[in-house]
Amino acid sequence: MDFGFSEEDDAFRAEARSWxxxxxxxxxxxxxxxxxxxxxxxxxxxxxxxxxxxxxATLTQQVAWAEEYARSGAPGRSGHIGENLLAPTLVAHGSDEQKQRFLPPIAAGAELWCQGYSEPGAGSDLAGIRTAAVRDGHRYRISGQKIWTSLAHEADWCFVLARTEPDSRRHHGLSFLLVPMDQPGRIEVRPIRQLTGTSDFNEVFFDGAHARVEHVVGGEGQGWRVAMSLLGFERGVSTLAQQIGFAEELGRVVRGAVESGAVADPVVRSLLVRQWAELRTMRWNALRTLGGSGDPGSPSVAKLLWAGWHQRLGELAVRVRGAAASVGPADWSPTAPYELDADQQLFLFSRADTIYGGSDQVQRTIIAERVLGLPREPKGAV
Structure with missing residues (x-):
């Protein structure tokens, strides 16, 4: 691994921090x-x-920006799906017209995007999607349902993976469509209320929604290739920024252990040290990957590492708090909702870490088949 920060990178970091x-x-x-x-x-x-x-910016400068952003206390990003997922996909597979139409508004922060992949019967098994898009002259009419759609309630556009070839199966006959969300009566967004009380995810229903023919990326029937290319952009520099947030959460848990006296328990101390050591290991693994390891299983390994780590941190957060972690605020009322505190949110939200973005089982299958060369799992196996 040869990954370091130059004087130019340090100057870039200082500029980012100052701004x-x-x-x-x-x-x-x-x-x-x-x-x-x-x-x-x-x-x-x-x-x-x-x-x-x-x-x-160079790769090291992108890391510097991501880390400084995570430390700054700036608002959470609502444009990252367009910036980090769709934009590189358009650069790789889009036409010149598509790039000229969609990239400038993303760069200006003027148009927000959401991702229309998962469906009730096609989450980890994305090839099983049933949402259909039927060609009707110069447009497609889209019908179906997407689920777990982040920021759909705020987005101006959605990139949708849909079946454009009738009776096609699995990854064949799919297309990658750019769909405007402002279509009253044709697109309905329903927030999904989570255990944390928030509604970051949504169900999206398409009832004859329109997409223009010239807004098919990569050509009709090439949706699987484009969709898999996009997933390759999903994990990268952002992983290091994510770890800055993890470090802040770990610091809060350590402080909670000191305040509650739980740190006197040698088992708790051992768990806290383990969380710290594993977080450092994840950082070096991420830097190794960004430094050009070329390992096709690196994204899956990273996902397995951080998902389990974060879930264990959530469990540890409520453990060090004791009984106080299971109750609401002093002015709680059974007739009104209340805000969860940071540790409660961490515990509840992290339960999903090993499922969303590709479950642990899916990541292990990818590593087994694509990296280790083990026999493919039989279809229909339980």
Whole structure:
């Protein structure tokens, strides 16, 4: 591994830290914040091409930006799906017209995107999708349902994987469509209320929703190839920024253990040290991967590592708090909802870490078949 930060990277980091200190405001409206980022050129740093209103940065500079952003207390991003998933996919597979139409608004923070992949019967097994898109002249009519769609209630556009070839099966006959969300009566978004009380995910129902023929990415019937390419962009520099957040959560759990006296328990101390050591290991593994290890199983290994780690941290957070972690605020009322505290949210939300983004079972199968060369799992096996 040869991954280090140069003087130029340090100067870039200082610029990013200074700008964030001057502009970051956690209370800022997310759309306003996206436009602020875009106006300063901070959106699209990782794109392989410039010229869309973005500036590009080296890999190490992207890491510096991601880490400084995570430390700054800036608002959570609502434009990351367009910036980090769709944009690189359009650069790789989109037409010149598609790139010119969609990349500048993403770089400006003017258009937000969501991802229309998972369905009630096609989550980890994405090839089983049933949402259909029927060609009707110069457009497609889309019917079906997507689920666990992050930020669908805020998005202007959705990239949808749909079946455009009738009676096709599995990964054949799929297309990657760019669909405007502002279609009253044709698209309905229903928030999914989670255990945490929040509704970041949604069900999305398409009832004859329209997508233009020229907004098929990669060509009709090539949706699986494009969709898998997009998933390759899902884990990268953002993993290191995620670990900054993990470190802050771990620090809070350590402080909670000291305040509650749980740190006197040698088992708790051992668990805290283990969490710290594993987080350091994950960082070095992420840097090794970004440094060009070329291992096709690296994304799956990373997902297995952080999902289990974060879930154990959530369990540890409530353990060190004791009984206090299981009750609400002093002014709780059975007739009104209340806000969960940070440890309670961490525990409840992290239960899903080993499922979303590809379950642990799926990641192990990828490693077994694509890296270790083991026999494929029989279809229909339980």
């Amino acid at each position: 964030l200190a001057a502009h970051a405001d956690a209370s800022c409206d997310k759309r306003t914040w996206e436009r602020t980022l875009g106006a300063a050129g901070w959106i699209g740093l990782g794109w392989p091409e410039a010229g869309y209103g973005n500036r590009t």
